[in-house]
Amino acid sequence: MATIEYVTDDMTIGEVISQYPIAARALMECGMGCINCPSAQMETIEEAAKVHGLAPDLIRKYVNFRISTVEELQANASTESDASETNAE
Numbered sequence: 001m002a003t004i005e006y007v008t009d010d011m012t013i014g015e016v017i018s019q020y021p022i023a024a025r026a027l028m029e030c031g032m033g034c035i036n037c038p039s040a041q042m043e044t045i046e047e048a049a050k051v052h053g054l055a056p057d058l059i060r061k062y063v064n065f066r067i068s069t070v071e072e073l074q075a076n077a078s079t080e081s082d083a084s085e086t087n088a089e
Contacts, residue, residue, distance in 0.1 A: 006067045009056050013048055014041035016063065026066035030059050 007016050007023065013035060016023045024035050032052055034040050040048065045063070049056040 004068055004071075005064055006071075007045060007060055007063050009046035009060055010044050012040075012042055012044055016045065020063075020067045022066055022070045023063050026063045027059070030054060030062055032059070 006020060013027070013032075016027075017035060027035050031054060032048055034048065034052075043051070045060055046056040049059045
């Protein structure tokens with residue numbers, strides 16, 4: 001399964017976390033604990049990764065993977081919930 005590009009290197013940390021809250025955890029798992037830092041609101045994923053000595057492309061891919069996984073789980077839960085309601089009728 002191909003991972004959707006929810007996050008791009010030019011998005012700021014603030015934008016990413018605002019749009020995809022799970023990204024905060026994913027970034028911290030990658031060693032980027034600066035997500036609440038004031039400069040994180042203006043730093044891009046690429047800039048922040050480089051500051052931490054990390055590969056921006058790997059960070060972006062991991063964050064996209066985590067977001068994709070959550071989106072898929074939520075979609076499956078919604079589908080199962082809809083099926084349960086239909087069967088109950």
